[in-house]
Amino acid sequence: MSRRPIRDALHDAYQAAHNLYLSHQPSVDLYNAYFEWANDTVRKLQTLISGADIDRLILTPRHWALYSVPVASAAPVRDLVKLELERQATAMQDAYKALDFLATRWADLGVFVVVDTSVYCHHPQRLDEADLAADLGIGEEPLHIVIPMVVIDELDRLKDRGNGDAKVNARKTLKVLDQVLSDPGDIGRIREAGPSVLDPGIKRGVITVELLPDPPSHIRLPRSDDEIVDQALALEGLADRRVRVVTYDTGQSTRARLAGLEAVKLLGK
Known part of the structure; x- marks a missing residue:
C-alpha cells in the first residue's frame, strides 16, 4: 500500500x-x-x-x-x-x-533494506566493515538499513544466551548501533561515501541506519521471521519505495518473496 x-x-x-x-x-x-x-x-x-x-x-x-x-x-x-x-x-x-x-526524512536515503538477524550474526564482516553494497549489487547508490525492534530484541537475546559466532557478532552489532544511534530516533551513519572497504578502487555510497519502532498497541506475530517480513512490508508502504529483505536463510527469503518483497539471500552462512 x-x-x-x-x-x-x-x-x-x-x-x-x-x-x-x-x-x-x-x-x-x-x-x-x-x-x-x-x-x-x-x-x-x-x-x-x-x-x-x-x-x-x-x-x-x-x-x-x-x-x-x-x-x-x-x-x-x-x-x-x-x-x-x-x-x-x-x-x-x-x-x-x-x-x-x-x-x-526519507527522500534522499537511496536503497532501503531490512537486514534480518542471521546476517548480523553470521556475516564475515562486522556491520560497519561489511561491503553490503557489493552483496546487494547496488554500486554507488546510498544504502539505508532499517532495523525493526524485533531484530534488536533478537540480538539482545543472542548476546546474552547465544553461542559461538552468533553471540560474539550480536554483541559487536549492538555496540556499533549504540555508537551510531546515540539518539534512537535519529538516522545514524555507519559509513560515509567513499572507497569500498574490500576494494579501494570501487566507490560506494553512504550507508545510513535507523530503528523502526513497533507501532502503538502493536502485537507482534508469534514467529520473529514473520514479524520481520511484516514490518518490512509496512515499511515499503510508508517509504513509498521497494524494500529489500537481506538474509542468509532460505525460509526467510521465501517468506519475503511470498509477501511480495524483494529478497536477497546471501551465500556462505
Whole structure:
C-alpha cells in the first residue's frame, strides 16, 4: 500500500472531524452526525491501516461509551461528543503529519533494506566493515538499513544466551548501533561515501541506519521471521519505495518473496 492514499484518507478524516467539531448543530443532530462520521471513516480506513490503528484513532473507549449516554441530556452529550471529536481530529492530524515527516526524512536515503538477524550474526564482516553494497549489487547508490525492534530484541537475546559466532557478532552489532544511534530516533551513519572497504578502487555510497519502532498497541506475530517480513512490508508502504529483505536463510527469503518483497539471500552462512 502506497503512503499517499493513507495520508490523503487521514487528512480527509481530520478535516471532516474538525468541521463537525466547529459546527453548531443541536445535540441530538451532533450525536448522530458524529457516529455517521466515525462509521464512514472506519469504512474508508479499514483497508489502509491496521485494526489496532483504527481502534487507537476512532473506535476508542470514549467512542463506545458515547453509545450509552442519554441523548436527551443535551449539554453532557454535546460536551462529550465535542471532546471526542477534538481528540480524534488531533490524532488524525498527527498521523498524516507524521507521514509527511517521513516523506521528507526519507527522500534522499537511496536503497532501503531490512537486514534480518542471521546476517548480523553470521556475516564475515562486522556491520560497519561489511561491503553490503557489493552483496546487494547496488554500486554507488546510498544504502539505508532499517532495523525493526524485533531484530534488536533478537540480538539482545543472542548476546546474552547465544553461542559461538552468533553471540560474539550480536554483541559487536549492538555496540556499533549504540555508537551510531546515540539518539534512537535519529538516522545514524555507519559509513560515509567513499572507497569500498574490500576494494579501494570501487566507490560506494553512504550507508545510513535507523530503528523502526513497533507501532502503538502493536502485537507482534508469534514467529520473529514473520514479524520481520511484516514490518518490512509496512515499511515499503510508508517509504513509498521497494524494500529489500537481506538474509542468509532460505525460509526467510521465501517468506519475503511470498509477501511480495524483494529478497536477497546471501551465500556462505
